[in-house]
Every structure is written in structure tokens, then in C-alpha cells.
Amino acid sequence: MAKMTMVQALNLALRQEMEKDDRVIVLGEDVGRDGGVFRVTDGLLDTFSERRVLDTPLAESGIVGMSVGMAVYGLKPVAEIQFSGFIYEAFHQIESHAARLRNRSQGRYHVPLVVRAPYAGGVRALEHHSESREVYFAHTPGLKMVIPSGPRNARALLLAAIRDPDPVIFYEPKSVYRAFREEVPEEEEVFPIGKSVVARGGKDITLIAYGAMLRPTLEAAEKLKAEDGVEAEVIDLLTISPLDDALFTASARKTGRVVVVHEAHRSFGPGAEIVSRLIEKSFWYLEAPVKRVTGFDIIFPLFAREQTYLPGVERILSAARETLAV
């Protein structure tokens, strides 16, 4: 066991899987010599050479399109898109091919591709570097959408993503990259895609979050206990698609009150699907309307206003208290 940041944990996952499986190829802009602009691929080029680690020209569609070809051929590409804000240049390759080749070829081919990208806000970045648009992928059949919240699950989920026979969009909350360290077992650990976890047990209200929003949500839960004597259950989704509705609907049936927290815009956001599953599967247990604490339906502001844009402990607390007051 060693204490690691999320960046180190992701690097460990890549390194170990590349050692174990020589079909795994890492490619993207600046992933080689530079080790990635966030250093997630640091040192891989030296260890595995240009045969396994490709610095590509500056073209996202090229990166993903080439990866689709590699995957169908029989390799396991792990493509990095330098920031999720530039994955749209490759959106057609993801939607039209990565997600569809299994069905198009009726199972003859499949696309074991992972597309990694740093995403979301909180790091005082430039335009296009702070958005959370996981819904684009969660709504796309043929794709899986995974978002870790800490070093340990990031490592264990990235391993699962690389081994998954289908394309996985793996969004890494960059504000968590170096925010804290966590024990990460040296020996291999794999968490299943499609399963969420209870990050904190409770009986009075359910708070659902993921990625960088997990920590403020846990903080809010502690405040609820300290200041209101309320026991909040906090669920960490980990996988956005397929959504593990079994876990959070069970929690809702227990607590009767739910607040969903995400950085993504509210309208047509991830929270909307969670609300809908709750209505489909635990309507009769809900004692209050489900609240959404989210980013607003506006262009993500530059960093002078970033922290007001992002859901924080205060907003989560208010929503929880309003929900409890019903």
C-alpha cells in the first residue's frame, strides 16, 4: 500500500496493465515525452517505447478514429483527449463508430477502447477546460461512461475500463487529480463498471454525487449530522452509464428524501435520469420532491466566477435542508 494522488493511481493502472497485457497501447497528444499535460502517462514512453506509447499529431478525430481501427484489429487502445472540451472534434468517431461497430458487424468485431479525458471545473482554467458534459455519452447506446472520485477507485475503474470489451469514456475530475492522497494497493484491484457505492451510510436523506462533487457532498453530510443531527446517506455513482439504479433507489426507499449533486448543467443533465429512475422505481416512497444541485444552464464562466458556478457545500446543505423540511 502506498498513498497516492489520483494522477499517480491512474499512472499505476496504465503501467501495470501495459506490463500485463502487451496489446494495450496508449496514444494521444503529448502523452509520450511530456507524459501528458497532467502527467498521467508520465514515464510510460521510457518504459514501453514508441511501440506502445504514441505521441500523435494534433487531431482528436484522428486519435479516436485510429483507435477504433486499432481496437477492431485486436489492440486495446487507451486514447487520451487532452481535455474533455476537445472531445467534440472526435464526437462522430465515438458516436458513429466506436459505439456501433459491435452492432454493425453483429458481434464479429467489438471496440475495446478507452477514451480518457480530464474534465470538470475547479482549477482556474481557460475556456473549454471546465465543462461537465458526461450526458452526451451517457445518452449514447454502445458506450459506457465512468467517472471516478478518488485515487483508489480511479485506479480500479481504469483497469476495468481497459478490460471492458466495449468502449468506455473515462472522465477524470481534474480538480481531484492532486487534491488528496489515498492508500492504493500495489496489487491489482478492479472495481466493476456499472456499480455505485455507498460512500457514507445514513437513514434520513440520500445524497447522490460523483466525481469532484463527492467531497463537498460528504462535507455537507457531516455538517447535517453536526448541525442538524441528520444522518445523510451519500452515494458515489462511479459509473454514469449504465446507471446503478438498484443502489440509489433502494436508498431512496429507505430515506424517502433525495438530493442529486453534479457539476453538469441542470437541464437534460445526469440528475434528470436519476430523478426519472427514482420515480419509476421508488415513487411511492418519496416524501419530498427530489432536488437537483447542479451547474447552471449557462456557459461555464472564467475562473473569477467559477466557484459561484460550481455546487458547493452551502448549496448542497440548503437543498438537503429544504428537502428535509418537507
Added chain:
Amino acid sequence: MAKMTMVQALNLALRQEMEKDDRVIVLGEDVGRDGGVFRVTDGLLDTFSERRVLDTPLAESGIVGMSVGMAVYGLKPVAEIQFSGFIYEAFHQIESHAARLRNRSQGRYHVPLVVRAPYAGGVRALEHHSESREVYFAHTPGLKMVIPSGPRNARALLLAAIRDPDPVIFYEPKSVYRAFREEVPEEEEVFPIGKSVVARGGKDITLIAYGAMLRPTLEAAEKLKAEDGVEAEVIDLLTISPLDDALFTASARKTGRVVVVHEAHRSFGPGAEIVSRLIEKSFWYLEAPVKRVTGFDIIFPLFAREQTYLPGVERILSAARETLAV
């Protein structure tokens, strides 16, 4: 007044607005000499010449990116993407620029652009020609997403879209293109973007639909009256974003029971946001869980299975009856 198909009505809207406003430019693949593969732009080239109607090279990003430049410069481009399944090639131009230039320039510039595209299923088409992915745009701040259901509102909404100072994604349900004719007034008629309409009044249950799903939904409503003596209220959304929640939440408060119908995939689909608004704004009036009758979370099948994939009268009826049975 003349009876027109949706294709003719759209053509009328373009023709009249181009006559009235010489800043309106039509561009896209095959929109000129060929009049568009569905003939929506038929005859425009002859009337307005190559100065106003551009047959472009085969490049969607080029079409939209060039349109963004035209719009900022001071023209009003109406770009056609031949099928919505190929709008992803231009997704980055839409998300990264069309939707953002007003905010990026803090109001100095804006992007009065309409991107038209035939979308959705029901016409026995090839792969990529039947999907309904309006959520990608509805979730994107800076964009508006409009989907007409018939000739008359198609014409009146396209006029509104062209005059809107912000970018509008205008999806045309191709199975409706020639499905029926409707009286369309010769004189100009404009319907406001952001407003839905009651397509059929009722007090017992609310059925929410749009695009090609409106007609089977109305049919289901008639059957409910005839076979169950139930008065269903049917709402035609017309605009997906911004969503007119005032109208459907008011209806829900009246009926207490709601079914949402769309061709789009269920998970993270448009219905999810509608459910969420209902929970936020009329939770206490709901007497049954809101049901979603939708396309499934799979790749849209080729046409041998298309009709089983698409929501039809039977599925809408079953959902309505289950909702009423609660």
C-alpha cells in the same frame, strides 16, 4: 390558405424569409441544384442564385464553421445538415463556437444561425438516418432546440428560428415530411420558440409528445376516449430547449397522471428532464409515477425491426392505461 406537406411548408418559410431579408443565406450539401435530398430547398437556387444558395463541399464541420463566421459577420445562415446522423462531424463547431460566441465576446457578437436537419425514424432508411439525439443539443447552453410536428408549425417555427438572434438547432421529423397536408396560411405566421401547445384538451391524463410521435399519441388519446372513456390531454412540445414547463406542469396539476413519449433513447433522454420538471413543479399533484414511452437504449435497428423499436399507439396506450390504473 393552401394545403401543404411539411416539406412544402418549410420551403415556403425559406422562400418568404429570403425574399424579405436578403441577409438570409442557405447552404449545405446538395441544397442548390438538387434542392436538397428531401427537396426542402427546391427552387431556391433558381430564385436567389448562388449568391444566396450555396452547394458546399462534403464537410459538415466546414458548413457549420463557415456559417458561424457568416453569422458573426452579419449574415443569417440557414445551414442544412443532410441527415442529423452526420451533424456530429460538426459537433465541435456547434458546441465550441456557435453556442459560445455571444458569451465569449460578451455580447459584441452573436450567432443568428439555424442548423436544419432531417431526423428520427420511420422511413426505412440506412444506418445513421433514423436516430433522435436532440438531447445533445438540449443539454448545451447557448443553443435552442426546436422540433415541429406538422406543416403549419414547421413553417411558423422555422421563421422564428431564422429571426432568433441565437443559434437554433431545427430538427425535422422526416417521417412527417410528406405524411399529410395541412392548411398553411400564405401570409406570414410566426410561432414563438419556447412555447408548447395543447394539441388535444383533456382532464384525466396528460400525454406529452413532439415531432413524429404527436400523431400516434393523438391516436392513442382517441382510443382512450373511445375504449376507456378517458379524456387525455395531449401536449405538443414544439421546443425541446428551452422547455416550456409552465404548460405541461399545469396540465399535470390538473390530471395528476403523465406519460411522456419520444423516439429518443430512454436513458438520459428528453423525457428525463420532463419528469424532473414535473417533480420540481407539480410533485404533490402526481397520483402515479410518470411513465416514459421511448426508443430503447440500443443502436437504432435497420428497418426490418424499425417499427418494433419505435413507440407506437399500442405502447402508448398500455403506458397510459397502467398510469390510469394506479
Added chain:
Amino acid sequence: MPKKVLELPYQVEYLSILDKDGNVDAALEPDLPADLLLRLHRAMLLGRRFDERMLRLQRQGRIGTFAPIKGQEAAQVGPVAVLRDSDWMIPAFRETAGELMRGRSMESVLLYFGGYDEGGYVPEGINNFPISVPVGSQMLHAVGVAWGLQHDGKDDVAMTFFGDGATSQGDFHEALNFAGVWQVPAIFVCQNNQWAISIPRAKQTAAQTLAQKALAYDVRGIQVDGNDILAMVVAAQEAVERARVGEGPTLIEAVTYRMSLHTTADDPKRYRTDDEVALWEERDPIARFQVYLKAKGLLDDAQIAALEEEIEAEIQTAVAHTEAKMAEPVDPLAMFDYTYAEPSPYLLEQKEELRRELMGQS
């Protein structure tokens, strides 16, 4: 020298061996074995007849929309003929003759355009991608496959097809640039059939050739008479041999013509003249090749007639088999099978919901 002309790596050439009347340029005539020449002829004829039959089937409403290949037989049969089974073919959607020569069955083509996803299945052992409808997007897949082949030290190649319109897509640029950077064994065959639906080649780009676009990547480019099967074989052979020995990718512009409709939903009369079509009918790739084969004494009218009958029978069998299959009841639930290796619980709930719904209805 402060103002100097920059040296380009090589020059773009144009190749033609068998002219429109079937006269061969002796200096350039390749020495191809008789059986190969006859295989080429058969593949082109089969492609032509199958295309004609599909058009009739579509007009009768027995299959859906498809993209006819009439006139482009040489442009696709030539390059495919120089591939071996272990090579890869990454088609667009107008390479039916080439796909058949690569081992795809007529049944699967008919089934696919008949609206059955089952028709997309590619049998094990045939390294073909399914057709790719988004114009220009498949070239990058060929680069990925070719990179993999290079990575594994194989001397196989990846050959991809696309049209003149596809050269305007950004993905064309990214694919050729990537191919140049890693010098992968990829062959890019552009079937320049003069039209992208209603857009003539001249409006697609100001460049007078598509082959010269290769210069942007220091990739080899050559323009070939795409209705000349001998020139297509020679050009493809050169490109494939270079690729096999690690000499990198090639862009081949096959100058041909779409003699038929863009797709069965298209009406070419709106945008092109009969004269233009007539002009190209004189350049028919099959007719000129038959003249050549007859001159070589490899084929006579009787043999052609026999071959026509044989092909007709094959097509008939394929149509019959397919229609028998289409007559069987469809399993609607099968559409849930290939979106993921493992369907999620929620997806299974949807499948179950549909199953119950269908039972209720029947």
C-alpha cells in the same frame, strides 16, 4: 538563396494502359496470368449484374435504399484483386463488387439492404469491415489497422475506399497525415466518380486532381484511369508492394464515373445531362476489357454468354435464399443483442417490457 523554390518530394503521375476502345499501351501492359485476367473479368461482370438485379429488387420494394456501383467495377475490383486474404479491406458503401470479390456473400448484401442487421455480420476469416455510411470517416480505421499490422511486424496491408466527396472531409486529412507520420501500410483508394450526389467534382475542390492532395503529407499520390482494369491493377500492385516492405502509404485516385443513381432515392436528371452519361458509357470498363481479352484470345462471345448464364444463376440462388430468410418471422428482440457484450439490468428491463408488450399485442 533568400527567395527560392521549394523542392517537392516527387511528382504526381497519371496512369492509363487500356484505352476506352480496348487498345493497350504495349509499353505499359502488365504481364498478368490468364486466370487472373479472367477472374477480374468475372468479378466485374458479377458486380455489374448483381447491381442491376439489386436495382430491380429495390424498385419492386423487395429491398431498401442502396448505392449502385455501375461503371465503377474496375476501380474496385482492380485494387481488391491484388490483396491477399490476410490483408484488410475497409470499404465505404459503394464497393459491392469489391466486397464480393473479397468473399462477402450476395446474401449478406441483400439481407443488409433488405433491412436486416444480420446482413452486417462479417464471417470469421474475412478481414473486411462492414460498410461505413458516414462519408470519409472510415479512412482513419484503415490507419489504425495498418498501424497494428506494422506493430505486429506483419507484411499485410489495409486498403480503404472512399469517394471524391469524401476528400473534403477533415477525416480524410487526418487519416492521410497520420498515415504519413507513421508510414503505415495503408492504401487509400479514392473512387472519383465525378459526383457527390449532385455536387460535381469541380465544386468539391479547386484542386485539378485529387491525387495531388497526397503532396500535403509527403504521401505518394497517383491518378489512374479508374475504368481501366489493367491500370488499376498495376497502380494498386505497386502501392501494395511498397506498403508490404515498409515504404509507406499511397493515395490512388481512380478516375471513374457513377453511371447509375447516387442511391435509389436519387434523381440524377436534376443535376446532370444525359450527354455526360453517354460520354462515360463509351468508357465502360467492362466493354473495353472484353475487347482486350478477346484480342488476347482469352474470351469469346460464347464464353461470355455462358458466363452470363452462370452469373445469372448464382444471383438467382442468392436472391431466393435471402427472400426465403426474409419470409421467416423476425425476432424483434434480437435487436438488443449487440449494443453491448453484456446488457445492463435496465436494458434487460426494456427488453422484457417489449417482450410483454409484443405478447399482449399478439
Added chain:
Amino acid sequence: MPKKVLELPYQVEYLSILDKDGNVDAALEPDLPADLLLRLHRAMLLGRRFDERMLRLQRQGRIGTFAPIKGQEAAQVGPVAVLRDSDWMIPAFRETAGELMRGRSMESVLLYFGGYDEGGYVPEGINNFPISVPVGSQMLHAVGVAWGLQHDGKDDVAMTFFGDGATSQGDFHEALNFAGVWQVPAIFVCQNNQWAISIPRAKQTAAQTLAQKALAYDVRGIQVDGNDILAMVVAAQEAVERARVGEGPTLIEAVTYRMSLHTTADDPKRYRTDDEVALWEERDPIARFQVYLKAKGLLDDAQIAALEEEIEAEIQTAVAHTEAKMAEPVDPLAMFDYTYAEPSPYLLEQKEELRRELMGQS
């Protein structure tokens, strides 16, 4: 002739007038008025000094991430200098010196990189686009603007900037192809600064020049010493004049060097040697131009010193003004103002929700 070499429309040239030591090629020396020469010098020096100041401000945490321009002053000041106010400039994100010369204020630059959306505002009367961060995506906007200018019969032009890495993007291809098809008055200035973050020019494409990529579109392409302000002015002047009279677009490859960091988040030591940087410091665009101006008797050390002081004072004022503005309380609700002309009811509800939340917190 059945096998022939195809004619290309023109040749790609390389232009250099003022060498690295400030020696001018008399035959090519342009006859530029003294005041223009001094304006060019001032703009380059201002660009350099402002860049240095921004770097210090960033290191002190007073502004956020930005992309330094050090070494690229001539490559952007030259082309911008030949534009008139009614022309359009469509920048990427590394043209600060050029933007300033086009009338953007230092305050707006500082405010923008200080995290204030307000810094993106472009004052009426200045036809500049705001900076564009998605690499390669802005060239198409220039094509749209240029098409509009042509449509309106104006003789203004649209000039867009981008880097060597941007030439790998599909949008570069689509923009140049569209520009060629309509022969729009667009000038594409590629600042080839040898690096795209850690990717050297040689790994970006196999082509030995970026200028030759213009051949793919029958668009004119020229490679220029981008650290030679005279050559940049001459090349841009030619391109702009052609564009104004309807002779179409030009691609200018300015061969320059990013002497500083990619952005303030970058560590170039990971991927390039100090020797390489030293080599390019000898080719500094400002130093050589000062040698030239001194030789012409247009500038002496005293004047340079005075100019340095003047510039230092201007920068100081701009920084002071901006920091005063930044010291004022921010109106967080302003972030709701520019997503749409008319906010929807639901958006207003969200704004109200935040307003109440903020009141509750304070």
C-alpha cells in the same frame, strides 16, 4: 501520353529578406515608409515586454494561465500591419502582439487571463474575433467572414492565425478547401513555431513544409522566415493585395519559434534542449530588426531606451487599471447575461435561486 506527370498550378517558395544578423537582401528589400518601420518595431517591442510582464504576473498568481508569444512578434505583427481597420482578424490564442496592434487593449487581455469573462468583450469598431482556444477551429470562421465580404462586394479581407499543430486538424483542411472553392479573400497565417506543446514540427506531419499543404487546394502557399519582419510584411502584403482584388486566398507559413513556454502550465525542459532554444535566440526577430533600423539611421540606442521607458509606463498603467478593476467586487450573477439574448424562465429561476443562495450565505 498514358503515363504522364501532372502539372501543378504553381510552385511553393521560401522568402527571407533580413537575415538573422540584420543583413538585408538589397534585391528584395521593400520600400517601406519610416513611420511604418518604426510602428512595426514598437509593436514588436510592446508585444515582447507585455508578454514578459504577463509571465511575471502569472508567476505571482495575479493572473491565470496564458500562452506567451516571445519570439513570434514578427510573425504576427507583420501580417497585422498590412491590414486596415475594416479588415477582420480571427486569432487563435498566441497572437497577443498582433491583437494589441489591432487595437485590443492590454486591460482586456489582462482581465481575460485574470479570469474575467469581461475581458472577452471586443469593442465596437474593432473587427477582431475573441481568442479561440480549440486548436484549428477558427480558420473556418475566417472563411465565413471572407465569404460575407465577397458577397457584399467589399474589398476587405479576413486574416486568421494558427499554429503548426493546427495544420493537423480536419478543420484546417476544410477551411482551406472551402476557401479555394469560393476563392474568398482570406489569408491563413500559420505561425510554425516548431512545437505543439511537446510535439515537434517533424512529428506533426511528414511533409517537409506546411506551405506545400496549400497545393492540395490549388490555394497559394508560401513559406517565410517568420522572424524576419520585412519578409512577413512583404508576403502578407502580396497575399492581402491579391485577396482584395479577388485573386483568392493564401496560406503563409511563418517559420518562427516559441522561445518561451507553451503556456504557463508547461515545462519545456521535458521535451526540448536549451541548445535548440539558444540557436533560435540568435535568430531573434527584434534584435535583427533593430540592427536594420539603426543601419538605416531610423533608430539609435537612446531612442530605444526612451521607447522602452514609454512602453514600460504604458504597461504599468494597464496593469494598475486592471488590478483596480479586479479589486472591485465581482457581480456573480453577470455570468447569466450572455448565454442567450433572452434568458428562458427556467434560467431566470436558476439565477434567482443563486441570488437567494448568495444572500443567505452573506
